[in-house]
Amino acid sequence: AAGWTVWLVMGRWKINFPVAFAFYSLWHLSLNHLHLAKRQYRKDSCHSLGNFVHDLWYWCLGILQWSFWESVMMHLWASGRLPFHTDTEVLSSSRACAWNGLLLVLTAPCQDLHFYFV
Numbered sequence: 001a002a003g004w005t006v007w008l009v010m011g012r013w014k015i016n017f018p019v020a021f022a023f024y025s026l027w028h029l030s031l032n033h034l035h036l037a038k039r040q041y042r043k044d045s046c047h048s049l050g051n052f053v054h055d056l057w058y059w060c061l062g063i064l065q066w067s068f069w070e071s072v073m074m075h076l077w078a079s080g081r082l083p084f085h086t087d088t089e090v091l092s093s094s095r096a097c098a099w100n101g102l103l104l105v106l107t108a109p110c111q112d113l114h115f116y117f118v
Contacts, residue, residue, distance in 0.1 A: 004075040012074075013067040020063050028052075 030036045032047045076082040090096045 004072070008071040008075060009064075009068050012071045013064060016067050016070070017060075017063050020059075020066075024059060 073082070077084045085096060090100055
């Protein structure tokens with residue numbers, strides 16, 4: 001951990017962007033071009049190029065923010081400023097293993113609550 005730089009963010013972005021783009025593209029193609037879904041949120045709305053560009057712009061900003069925070073956390077762990085548990089430590093303790101499993105299971109519902117209520 002020599003120091004935090006913008007290149008650390010870009011290194012994470014080079015990994016996060018293709019993964020997220022593949023996920024986004026799968027849903028965009030399957031829902032809007034292959035018509036695998038029959039229902040729109042609003043019946044009077046239709047997908048347009050302008051809407052796609054708008055979504056893509058904010059989606060790219062989200063990926064950049066995701067990469068930024070991910071690189072900040074990686075730097076803090078690598079520099080010793082934040083504690084962490086190694087795989088061996090987690091797997092050797094049933095309490096730590098259960099705690100990590102619980103956090104893994106609760107992460108998505110907590111994100112959903114934040115999305116709907118904030």
